[in-house]
Amino acid sequence: MVKNLGLSFNKLHGGDDRPRRRSVGQESKLVLIHTINQDFHAAVCGHALENRGHRVVRWLGEDYPGSASSSLHFSEGERLDVLHTRHGAVSSGEIDVVWYRRRRAALAPDYLDADDMGFAENELRAAESAHADGFERAFWINRRAAASISDIKPNQLRAAQDSGLEIPPTLISNDPCEIRDFIGRHSSTIYKPLTGHIWGDDGCVRKTYTAAVTLQDLPEDRYLRATPGIFQRKMDKAFEVRAQFFGSVCLAVRIESNSLRGGDVDWRLDQRSITRCAPIDVPLSIQDACRKLMGKLGLVSGGVDFIVSPDGNWCFLEINEAGQFLFIESWCEELKVLEAFCQFVESGEVDLGNVQSSQHIGLEQAIQSARVSGLLRAQ
Template identity: 40%
Template sequence: MKVLIPTQSHDVHAKAVASALATKGHEAVLWYASDLPTQQTLSLSYKGSSEAQLELQGVDINHHGAFDVVWLRRPASPVLPSTMHPGDHTFAVQEWRSVLEGVWDTLSRTGFWINPRSAARRAESKPAQLAAARRVGLDVPPTLLSNDPQRIRSFIRANEPTQTIYKPFATSQWDLGDGAAAYLFTAVVDEDALPSDEILRLTPGIFQPRLAKDHELRVTFMGDHVFVAKIGSQAVDGAEVDWRIKTRSVATEVGVLPAGVEAACRALMRTFGLVFACFDFIVTPENNHVFLEVNQMGQFLWLEELAPEMPLLDAFCELLIQGRPDFQWRAPRPNEGLRFKDFCDEAVHTAIDERHVDRPHVFLLPDEPRGDAAA
């Protein structure tokens, strides 16, 4: 069995999964598309009536043929030389986008995908998530998606005395220089904290009432199997609004998901065509389970680090090996089966490899305006 894992060179979790699969006698091909075109070549050939053949040649990769399974982990784009003429650069970007679309379309016709590319695209949309969650019966908080300053201010006033939280549509960072970065997390906002209307209207945001929390849940679906992690976000200063700020400090243990909520989650996955997904819920003091979002390719092995009784690596490898959502799996006994701790150190050690072209970080803008931006 051969698994293709499109990802980034510093992806510790992908490296751990690849090593774990190797111990089971299966081959995993880590594809760092950011190595294209300077460190890697790609060919797609058609001959006679046979299926198209994909060939990848470069640092740590020498592949020709088909794959049984594609784990669409963290696909990257080619990184072109900065010295290219601007017009040539634009042309090359268009050409690479076209050929990679053809590669994905060709690969998608065979094998088992986690997740199917079309499903992944649909599920990445926050508006689509909220609409679908409401349709399947999940409890969704009142939500405003807007760049209209008046609508935003009215929404905040209508929530009073309850506070309002702001969330971005995508994880973002600002480059502060000297290796430092500022990250954008979920935050409490009020009218006094808002910028001027001219600035507020420049980008849309997600606004919701701040809900009282007893705890939170991170629910990971792998085909027919589900893992529920209870996250004690309210017991740690700084984690109350967004536990990601203090992930390592927050108590994490096996949790419980009501049967009706689980059934609604499975209906949402069917709506999008997903075979893997991570759901986030608030559990209120009244034990209401409020849907926040679903991440079709969320991180999950960190849960096993914090709660070793959850054998997520073992289950996920079986999903890949068997290549079907109804894969057969039984939780191994303690200290048996594939454990993330047994592969983590090696994966971390090899995460920084200067032979590969690193995928550019998603920085929005330098913290200080430069050039025309200053005007």
């Protein structure tokens, strides 16, 4: 039992209370990454941070509660939160940065009685969620509450409108009459799900993507009522843009989606055929609007997707607060995305300024090094 929370975490657990060694000319950070096994971005970026002299602790969703545990201590006006992971133990007072990269809802162990599993899962999830406030002094990318808010697509669209960004004419509904009326009023319409989903049948994996939809494509009314969806006017486009924001820094590529199979509605269907993209300067007015959007959603980082029309209008599609971003550098080597992310973590500030040149390892070296270290499966 902890009797004196004024003691450091290391003393409480019988460890060395001396300060951690810091790299020459650089402040060492302790970075906590919420992630899952074989998460490419967490593995590569975390390993790159370790190579820069930082300590990285990974909270793997699959490990909790089997080999990972959490404790919250309260006593005499003080409190201490502790996580025990396969990579070591950390306390709330030690952590400098939390990267809320990937999350997995805790599952009750299968050795419990079936009648008790629901109760156990509720308890596990409640305890884990409490750490969002416990690590309040850390710099979060992004905070749990902000991530949850921004994952709801209608919230994004409201905030985008309020921030001065153009969005497509949109209907979000499960009302069959309104859906049919909306599609009938537009020459071309697309459908998006409110949330992503993956089906696994007979060894085949199916995912949700954006799709063109006509009145003839619609199912019976009862199915429309059962599954609300996002319906939007299909916008004319010259090309698309993915803009990655790390605080004030914006790195963007131009995606020639019209040349891709299925790219007229969703370039992700044929993204494996993309080998090269040109960098693009996002207009300052659009950058400012994106930062305003992120501020409204409480985000410090996110990937923003745009359609750019033949007459040069930028139309907002969505922001992904925990989306992939290293592919930008793999398609456009001029954009040092990994370096920008590492500097963002090291600064612990939204106003990062310009990305500085560096002698640290690049993306390809970081990938290979992560594989050698066993963080990624060898290909």
